[in-house]
Each structure stands twice: as structure tokens, then as C-alpha cells.
Amino acid sequence: xxxxxxxxxxxxxxxxxxxxxxxxxxxxxxxxxxxxxxxxxxxxxxxxxxxxxxxxxxxxxxxxxxxxxxxxxxxxxxxxxxxxxxxxxxxxxxxxxxxxxxxxxxxxxxxxxxxxxxxxxxxxxxxxxxxxxxxxxxxxxxxxxxxxxxxxxxxxxxxxxxxxxxxxxxxxxxxxxxxxxxxxxxxxxxxxxxxxxxxxxxxxxxxxxxxxxxxxxxxxxxxxxxxxxxxxxxxxxxxxxxxxxxxxxxxxxxxxxxxxxxxxxxxxxxxxxxxxxxxxxxxxxxxxxxxxxxxxxxxxxxxxxxxxxxxxxxxxxxxxxxxxxxxxxxxxxxxxxxxxxxxxxxxxxxxxxxxxxxxxxxxxxxxxxxxxxxxxxxxxxxxxxxxxxxxxxxxxxxxxxxxxxxxxxxxxxxxxxxxxxxxxxxxxxxxxxxxxxxxxxxxxxxxxxxxxxxxxxxxxxxxxxxxxxxxxxxxxxxxxxxxxxxxxxxxxxxxxxxxxxxxxxxxxxxxxxxxxxxxxxxxxxxxxxxxxxxxxxxxxxxxxxxxxxxxxxxxxxxxxxxxxxxxxxxxxxxxxxxxxxxxxxxxxxxxxxxxxxxxxxxxxxxxxxxxxxxxxxxxxxxxxxxxxxxxxxxxxxxxxx
Numbered sequence: 001x002x003x004x005x006x007x008x009x010x011x012x013x014x015x016x017x018x019x020x021x022x023x024x025x026x027x028x029x030x031x032x033x034x035x036x037x038x039x040x041x042x043x044x045x046x047x048x049x050x051x052x053x054x055x056x057x058x059x060x061x062x063x064x065x066x067x068x069x070x071x072x073x074x075x076x077x078x079x080x081x082x083x084x085x086x087x088x089x090x091x092x093x094x095x096x097x098x099x100x101x102x103x104x105x106x107x108x109x110x111x112x113x114x115x116x117x118x119x120x121x122x123x124x125x126x127x128x129x130x131x132x133x134x135x136x137x138x139x140x141x142x143x144x145x146x147x148x149x150x151x152x153x154x155x156x157x158x159x160x161x162x163x164x165x166x167x168x169x170x171x172x173x174x175x176x177x178x179x180x181x182x183x184x185x186x187x188x189x190x191x192x193x194x195x196x197x198x199x200x201x202x203x204x205x206x207x208x209x210x211x212x213x214x215x216x217x218x219x220x221x222x223x224x225x226x227x228x229x230x231x232x233x234x235x236x237x238x239x240x241x242x243x244x245x246x247x248x249x250x251x252x253x254x255x256x257x258x259x260x261x262x263x264x265x266x267x268x269x270x271x272x273x274x275x276x277x278x279x280x281x282x283x284x285x286x287x288x289x290x291x292x293x294x295x296x297x298x299x300x301x302x303x304x305x306x307x308x309x310x311x312x313x314x315x316x317x318x319x320x321x322x323x324x325x326x327x328x329x330x331x332x333x334x335x336x337x338x339x340x341x342x343x344x345x346x347x348x349x350x351x352x353x354x355x356x357x358x359x360x361x362x363x364x365x366x367x368x369x370x371x372x373x374x375x376x377x378x379x380x381x382x383x384x385x386x387x388x389x390x391x392x393x394x395x396x397x398x399x400x401x402x403x404x405x406x407x408x409x410x411x412x413x414x415x416x417x418x419x420x421x422x423x424x425x426x427x428x429x430x431x432x433x434x435x436x437x438x439x440x441x442x443x444x445x446x447x448x449x450x451x452x453x454x455x456x457x458x459x460x461x462x463x464x465x466x467x468x469x470x471x472x473x474x475x476x477x478x479x480x481x482x483x484x485x486x487x488x489x490x491x492x493x494x495x496x497x498x499x500x501x502x503x504x505x506x507x508x509x510x511x512x513x514x515x516x517x518x519x520x521x522x523x524x525x526x527x528x529x530x531x532x533x534x535x536x537x538x539x540x541x542x543x544x545x546x547x548x549x550x551x552x553x554x555x556x557x558x559x560x561x562x563x564x565x566x567x568x569x570x571x572x573x574x575x576x577x578x579x580x581x582x583x584x585x586x587x588x589x590x591x592x593x594x595x596x597x598x599x600x601x602x603x604x605x606x607x608x609x610x611x612x613x614x615x616x617x618x619x620x621x622x623x624x625x626x627x628x629x630x631x632x633x634x635x636x637x638x639x640x641x
Contacts (some may be wrong), residue, residue: 008166015162019154036137040113043079043134047111051118051130054085059122067094079135085120087128102133113137115385196277198297200250202291204228213298218270229296235266235274250294253281257291264301275302391454406440409433483521485637488566489514491524492556495531499539508542509551518558518566521635530615532603534570534628537600540593541574541626550574558633565613568630577619577626585617608632 003399050073057066066085074083074096082097092099106112114136120128187210190197196213200206205226214221217232230248249260260281267275277298284293416430423430492514503510535552542550550573559565577585577592584590586605589598601615608615613632619625 001173010165010317012162014165015158018161019158034489036113039137042112043116043132047116047118047130047132051120054130055120055122055127058120058127059166071096072448081133081135083133085128086131088126093128097133099131099133103131104133135160137291169566177385195300195405198229198296198298200229200294202254202293202295203251204230204248204254204294207293216269216275216298216300233268235268237264237266239278249279250281250296252336253283253294254291255281257285259283259291267298275300276305277301283479367420409437409440445551482523482525484524485519485521486524486527487516488522488556488568489516489518491528492531492554495528495535496554498532499535503539503552506539506550507541508539509549513553513557515557518556518634519637520566521637522632526607526611527630527632530630531568531570533604534568534630537628538572538574538626539572541572541576544593544624545573548573558634560632562631564634565631566634568632569627571625571627573625576622576624577617578622579619582617582619586615 036588040640047505054066054069057063057069070083070085074080080097081102082095082099084092084096084099085094085105086092104115106115106117109117111117116132116134118130118132120130154429161305190208190210191212193210193212196216197205197210198213199208205228206224209221209224214224215226229250234248247255248265249263253260258277265277265279267277271359278301280297280299282295282297283291284295286292328426411468412429412433413420416427424433425431493511496510500510505587535554538552542552552573553569553571555567555569555571557567559567581590586601586604587598590602591598605615608630611632613630616631618627618629
């Protein structure tokens, strides 16, 4: 497309010049005169026809019909400005439109293109004159250039001129273009070269270039033909001594008629990079040593120069490194002696370290056993409080049994065994024995039920103590949990039952909210151990504020924000937790109670983690109670279908 663009431009310019010449000629010759003559003849014929019709009407004395016909004609014909019938005496019989304004008496009473007058005869003698004023002919630019024969004539001439000029220029430039003269195989050979090759004439203008040069300048061949080669962005060789570039190598080759080989020049490509080119200029001589042209080849040595610079830098760094290596070898020899001594010293330290590690392992084992023992004692201690209370309640119940009265009754019955019927029915003292026995039986039955209940609880607590000990021993040997099907409500109720006597005795309100249908697999004793610990802590937190009523809230349900988890919540109204203590609450050894050991919550957190769950604490601050949340994964119990 770039190749044919100059041809198109030249052709369009020639067509424009031709159209301008035709327009000037049309203005000078007045090509519109024929059209004006035709319009005048038509208007003259119309006026004469009207004059004949009006003469007929005038002969029959139909003046009103004549006036109506005149007005109708003016209203119908847009080209007529005004119209009048003037009798021979000079009086106007009929006038339509502003006739005084538009009518101009034609010279020598000869009609013109805009003012036509025709005589009207009555009885073969002149009677009046018909005067008609037409609008002037003012054709617009669109009417002049877009309609009629003249515009069509100009359009045909322009199209034929453009086609002929385009064909002629294409044929002519094909013979002038050097790229068309050179055989295709020679042009293909030049284009296959990686070096840029340019052929310039004696003035330095480009007459041929291969594709490598076109890629270098980022332009097409047709756009650079005829352009001086020196007009491109050439720079002096950056590595050359600082001096002004006096002449380009192809210019010196024209002057000297000698080969200019390996001249280094900088060339800035349109993308902004500066390339270094090795330019060779060879003059093409005719007979008589006349320079016909210059063959210029450009070899890009930018990469070679970069590689040489990198090689020089590498050699410099290598020399510097060599000197450093020599110095470091000397330092290594000096350090070798010190290293030998260091090795001997490290061997001695390693022996001492192994001995220290052995002692640390023994101490760690002792600390681990102590930790296990502390956890066992803490968890057993939580249950022993309930065991002591159960024993105390059972002892008091047994003391309330009237054993001495039973012995007295047995003695009286033994004394009157021969007259027992008479004694029980007639004797005053004997009559009271049956009713007393009834009261005694009720008292013994009530005390028996209470003692039996306490003994059942005592047995359950003792079993829990045994399970705590067994579980801790099991955990010391293996980290695996013992899963069994449980109902989670029962576990919270069992943990509460251990502390309920104390809570009831303190008068604390207990609120229980349980999801009764929630069940699954878990390690029952580990979970119970954690819940007992949390309820015990809640009880002690409320006991620390004895002057206010307290409420303990226990909740068991599915965790709505953690699908697949069951949530145990223990909420108290006790002393609360300071914000600074929340992050350290589950650390081993940390406690806020004067009688605490910092074991319970730490072991509870480890148990929850071992079960795959979490234990968290919340509090609004001191004196505002606390909430402990235990989340455990639920493994559903599959019921066979």
C-alpha cells in the first residue's frame, strides 16, 4: 500500500488540476448561455399564450373572469413575482403582486429574461399590454455542481483522467524503480543477508535497500527510496575519540573513489536504542573512473561490543578475585591452626553436652511424672470434695436413726412376750408401741433412701476417681482416645451432680439448657474430666463474691458457627477475668487464686486439643462473671437400617 500511495497522490492532484481548469473555462466561456436562452424562450411562449387567452376574455367583456385568471396564475406559478395588464392609455386595468417594485421597463421595449411584455389585441387592434415580472435565475452551488449536464461531464472527465493517470504513472514508475529492474533472485539474495545493504547514487540518495536495512530503520522500502542516507539518525562511534564527524564513509568513498572499510558509526533506531554499526562503503565505478554509485553495507557489532565489555569486566574481576584468593589462602593457613585447637575444644564440649543431655532427660522424665501426678491429684481433688460431702451427709443420716429407741422397744416386747396381746391392747404404754413403730419405720426408710442415694453418688465419684487415674496412666502410655457412644446432656448432668450439693447449700441458682437429642462418639471420661474442672472453677469463682446472688448456667447444643461440633457452655456470675489475663489463662502454672496451682485449665485445654476440639474463655472484666466454651467434634452414631 505504501508503494502505491505516491502514485495515488499524484493522480489525485492531476485530476484536481483538470477539474479546476474546466471550472475556469466554464466561467470564461459562459457555458450556461444555452440554458438561459431556453428559459427565455419558454417564458416568452407562456406569456404569448396568456396574452391570447386574455384577449378572448377581454373581447367577451369578462373582466372579473380575466382578473381571477391572472390572480390564479400568479398564485400557481412560483417563478412569477408580479403581473399587470396595462391599457394603451397607460392605465393599469389589472395588477397582481407588488408590480411597482418588481417591474422595470425593458430597454427599447424588448423583453428580457426577467421582464416580458406581450401586446393584447381586441378586434384586430392593440388594446393593452401584458406585463410579467419573473424571478431572476440564481443557481445554488449544489444546483450548479450536482445537477445538469455540466456536473456529469466533469465527473466523467475526472474519472477517466484519474484512471489514465494512475495507469500511466504505475507503468512509468515501474521502469524507474530500481527494485523492479533488479532480477528477483538478486533481490532475494540481498534480502537474505543479515547485514544491512544500501545502494546510493552519487548524491547519496537511496536507490535500493534490502529488508535488513528496512527493519533497522523501521520503514518500508518505498518510503526511503530517494531519501539521502545521511538524513538518518547517525551518531559518532561512542568508543572513538571525542571529535566532530566530518564526513560519512559513503561521502568519503565518492570523493576518494576508494573503499572505506570498517568505519564504526552509532545509529539510533526509532525504538530509542543506540546500535553500533561497522559501515563499509564500496564505490561502483564506470569507465573513466566515474563514480556511478556506492554500495554501503552495515554490520551490527553492538552485541560483540557488549560481549567484549563483559569479557573485560570479567577479566578485571578475575584478577581482583585472584588477589583475594591469595590473601584468603594466607588467612586460611593461619586459621587452620586455630581450627585444630577449636576442634579439640569442641570434642570436649560435645562430651560435656552429652552428659548434660542425659541429666536433662532424667530431669524431664521426673518433671513429666510430676506433671502427671499433679494433674491426677488436681482432678481427684475436684471429686474428693463431693466424696467428702457425700460421706458427711450419709454419716449424719445414720446418726439420726433412733437405734436406742429400737433397743428399748425390743426390751419391752421381750418382757411381755407371754402377754403380748394384752400388753399391746390394754396397757397404756403398750398401746403406743404400734404407732411409734410406724413413725420409726418412716424415719428409718427416709434415712435409708438418703444414705442409699449418697452411697450411689459416692460410688460414682469413686469410679470417676479410678477412671481419672486409669486415664492418666493410659495417656502416659498412649495418646489414643477411647471412644464410646454417649448422650452429651448426660455428661453435663453428671459433672453438675458432683458439685450440686455444694451449689444447693450455697443457694446458687442453676439454669440448664440441653439439646436432649444430641449424641455421638467421644472419650467420655476425658470430656467429663474437663467439664468437672470447669464447673468446679465456676463454683469457686462465685464463692469469691459471697455478698451477691449467683446463677450458674449450663448449655449443651450444636455449634451453629462450626458445623459438626457440639458446644458445652458454662456461664457463672463470679469474679470474672481481667482482659490482661485472658491470653495467659490456659498456660501451665498460671492462676489468679491464692490457693490455685495453675494445673486444671491447662490440663483441660490439652484434653480438648487431644480430642480435636477447642477450649475458650470470655469475660467482660472483673466482677462480671465468665463463660467457658468447649467445642468438640461430633462423630454421629450410625443406626443400622
